[in-house]
Each structure stands twice: as C-alpha cells, then as structure tokens.
Amino acid sequence: MDFGLTEEHKLLKQTFKKFCDKELTKDYVAWMDENCDFIPDDLYKKLADLGLFGMTIPEEYGGAGMTFTDFMVAMEEVAIASAAVAIGAGLAVSFGAKVIGGMGTEEQKQFHLPKIAAGETKYCLALTEPGGGTDIINSMRASAVKKGKDYVLNGQKVFISGGHVADYMLVVAITDPTAAKRTKGMSVFLVDAKIPGITVNLIKKVCIHACGTTEIFFDDVVVPAENLLGQLNNGWNKLVDVLNPERIGTAMLSLGIAKAAYKEAHEYSLQRFAFGKPIGSFMVLQHYLVDMLIEIENATNLIYKCCYLLENGLPYHMEAAMAKLVAGRASEIAAIKGTEILGGYGVCMEYSMQRHFRDYKQMIFSPISDEMAKNMIAQWTGLPKSY
Incomplete structure (x- = not known):
C-alpha cells in the first residue's frame, strides 16, 4: 500500500491550502466564530467556484467526477483552517450529492446534482430525534402517512447541522409502524424546506459556531410522493450504505x-x-x-x-x-x-x-x-x- 500522495493530490492540496491561506485567515475565521451561524454566502460561492461541492459528482451532472480520496485531500486543508467551514461545506456533499447520487431517481439527480456542484442549494440530514441519537432506530417517532397522492409528515428532529439554511432536508421517518423489523418500515424523503408546517430553531452551543445546529418541527407537512428518496420502507438500509x-x-x-x-x-x-x-x-x-x-x-x-x-x-x-x-x-x-x-x-x-x-x-x-x-x-x- 502506497501512503504517499500522488502528484495530482499534491497539486490539489496546494490549491486548497493557497485558497485557505487567502480566504480563511485567522482573523476571518475568528470573526465567523463570533458572528456567523453558517458559512457566509460569498465564501460559500468561492468554495463552489473552487470546485469543492462538485468534486465527487459525475461529470454528466455538472461535477468533476473525482474520487472520495481527492475530496478528503481537499477537505483536510479546509478543516485545518476551520472545522466549522469544513462541516458546513460537507453537508451539501455528504447529505446532498452522496445520498441523492446513491438513492435518487434519474430525475432527482438531474435536478439536484448540478445545483449542488454550483453551490446553489444547501442540504441537511434530519435524522436524530430527542429520544435518542445512538439508538435512533428504536427511538424514532417521526412519521409519514400516505394520504392520497402525498405523504403527511409529523415529528421532531434535533441536533441537525445546517437545518436553518437548508434548501432541502433529507428526512427519515416511519412509514410502516407495523413492520416486523423497524428498519423495514423507515423511509427517506427529500423535503423542500419552504413547505408550510416546518419550524426550525437554532440551538445555542459552545462549539462549531459557524455551522449552526438546529431542532426541526414537522407539523402536518405535505410531501409529494415523488419526493420519496429510494425505496419505500427500505430507506434506512440504503441510507446507511450510502453514508x-x-x-x-x-x-x-x-x-x-x-x-x-x-x-x-x-x-x-x-x-x-x-x-x-x-x-x-x-x-x-x-x-x-x-x-x-x-x-x-x-x-x-x-x-x-x-x-x-x-x-x-x-x-x-x-x-x-x-x-x-x-x-x-x-x-x-x-x-x-x-x-x-x-x-x-x-x-x-x-x-x-x-x-x-x-x-x-x-x-x-x-x-x-x-x-x-x-x-x-x-x-x-x-x-x-x-x-
């Protein structure tokens, strides 16, 4: 096994280090820590222009088609400069591009992936609930009930990074409460954050200030059936593989x-x-x-x-x-x-x-x-x- 970086990796590392030295200075990172609850829009756009969000997205969807290792080489430099910026930037890649690319329909990929690569949309994963983080499967109470052509989503999520700025939320909910195995009754929905019935509150915390953590309430949120991500009642198993x-x-x-x-x-x-x-x-x-x-x-x-x-x-x-x-x-x-x-x-x-x-x-x-x-x-x- 060769632990050395390739010449391409070295160039990539230098590119992102140079960017961070210029854009993520000590003073600017300190300012963000005290004044921001997420990456400022202008910095987010600069990261997009640098190609960070589209690195692992296939070329046919507007990305660069690079490897996960390439992405980690770049993210190492961002994380050294600011862990909060690295987390905020990683949301669109991990919970947007990665999940939609691995679970989405062709139509969902065509719509979302180019926007992610361009830095035009932000995403969060609404998974953890107040009743349990590690024991999320047994503690999950959020539900999505089929009514006509749509699903009606109710429940509460907590400790959700970037929920207050997300354009789309990947929400995990119970869709078959009678399933013999709970993981066979859970589904994932790609929810437009602007849909009525969604309330997002920032949680005050002592760390990672420039990437805010939130609690989210879903009260009779109507989610179109086409917003189901992956298979009905088998969303958990696929989500775990993707993540x-x-x-x-x-x-x-x-x-x-x-x-x-x-x-x-x-x-x-x-x-x-x-x-x-x-x-x-x-x-x-x-x-x-x-x-x-x-x-x-x-x-x-x-x-x-x-x-x-x-x-x-x-x-x-x-x-x-x-x-x-x-x-x-x-x-x-x-x-x-x-x-x-x-x-x-x-x-x-x-x-x-x-x-x-x-x-x-x-x-x-x-x-x-x-x-x-x-x-x-x-x-x-x-x-x-x-x-």
Whole structure:
C-alpha cells in the first residue's frame, strides 16, 4: 500500500491550502466564530467556484467526477483552517450529492446534482430525534402517512447541522409502524424546506459556531410522493450504505482540529520565552508536542487507509470507526495539551486555541459516540452484542 500522495493530490492540496491561506485567515475565521451561524454566502460561492461541492459528482451532472480520496485531500486543508467551514461545506456533499447520487431517481439527480456542484442549494440530514441519537432506530417517532397522492409528515428532529439554511432536508421517518423489523418500515424523503408546517430553531452551543445546529418541527407537512428518496420502507438500509464514508469525513474534521492546534502550540513554544529560553526547550512541553504529533500521524494513516480500502472496493467499516476514534482523540490531546502550552493565552479569544478546545468536543460524540463506535468494533470482531 502506497501512503504517499500522488502528484495530482499534491497539486490539489496546494490549491486548497493557497485558497485557505487567502480566504480563511485567522482573523476571518475568528470573526465567523463570533458572528456567523453558517458559512457566509460569498465564501460559500468561492468554495463552489473552487470546485469543492462538485468534486465527487459525475461529470454528466455538472461535477468533476473525482474520487472520495481527492475530496478528503481537499477537505483536510479546509478543516485545518476551520472545522466549522469544513462541516458546513460537507453537508451539501455528504447529505446532498452522496445520498441523492446513491438513492435518487434519474430525475432527482438531474435536478439536484448540478445545483449542488454550483453551490446553489444547501442540504441537511434530519435524522436524530430527542429520544435518542445512538439508538435512533428504536427511538424514532417521526412519521409519514400516505394520504392520497402525498405523504403527511409529523415529528421532531434535533441536533441537525445546517437545518436553518437548508434548501432541502433529507428526512427519515416511519412509514410502516407495523413492520416486523423497524428498519423495514423507515423511509427517506427529500423535503423542500419552504413547505408550510416546518419550524426550525437554532440551538445555542459552545462549539462549531459557524455551522449552526438546529431542532426541526414537522407539523402536518405535505410531501409529494415523488419526493420519496429510494425505496419505500427500505430507506434506512440504503441510507446507511450510502453514508458509510461519513465516519471517514468526521475523522478528517478531527484531524484538521488536531493539526491546527498542534501548529499553534508548536509556534508558540518557540516564541514564548521563560527563564531565558523558549519554553519549547523544556522537556515536558516537548513531550506534549510529540504526543500530539504521534496521534496526528496515527489518525492520518488510518484515514487514508480507509480511503484506500474504499477506492479499492474493500470493507472499511471497522477501520472507519477506528479512524473516527483515533482522530477524535488526536484532536482532544492536541486541544488540551495545546491549551496548557499556551497557558493563560490558551483561553484568550485573540488566540485560536480556545476555539480548537471548544470545537474538538463535538467530534467525540458525533455522528456516533466513541463508546458506541467501540461497541460496534467489538461486535464486528465476533464478540457478543453489548447493547
């Protein structure tokens, strides 16, 4: 297995790094963190013009037809600059292009994919409910009942990233409450966010400010039958297959936070003097920085191994769960130890470290908790189911 980047990947990486250095400066990212609940429209358009949203969309639908690995190479640079921007940008790709491309009809693809590639539409996945995140299957209460030619959608979703700016919502709901197996009674709908009966509220949180999280209420929302995405009553199984790469993407977000925190801590350790020398000369702080670097290397290797497995049609579900865990802990170690290296400045708003410290936490329990990821890995190795 070759872990080295190809020349094309190196050029892609340079292109996105140059873009981020220019458009996602430290001051601008700090401004977004304090003033924005989503990527500003002008920046979103610039990301679209750079080709980010259409990278993995086939050429016949207005995209570039590139690989998932290509997308991860680009997203790594965006995530280092701003995890919030990376999450916001990833919504259209993961929950728009990926899901519609994998589950949609030809008509749905023709309508949505070119708009996604051009940055004209935004998407969210309305899945999690108040009664349970990890146990979403058993806790789901949202329902879509067939009435005439349409479906009537009722229910509540929570912790939905970008729900307040989404033009379209991918909503998972119960369509057959009598199904012997709940996963055989769940369907996915592509819902126009402007349909009457939808209420979206922002949830105040301490992290990832520039990609707002919402709760969504559906009250007798009439959804045309043609907005069904995939098969009726079998939407869950297909959705899970389509979204498997999400854990790789989540790991990449954590890796971005870890790399950004390490860079700031390393630079500060050489600039700050104590007892007549840079604090980076003290053994304990060197160990902190090396601890960060080791975890970053481990996460990087796991993430790109997952990409390799995916591109070659090999199973990667266990490795993706591992990557999510390892990268999340890399971001935790880098943020915590980085804050300790900066001392008082680590919690001052003029430094980015306080943002890394806040942002990393969302990666630990999203899209599934680390504990649940470990349970799944154990089960895949043949151990008894623990939940």
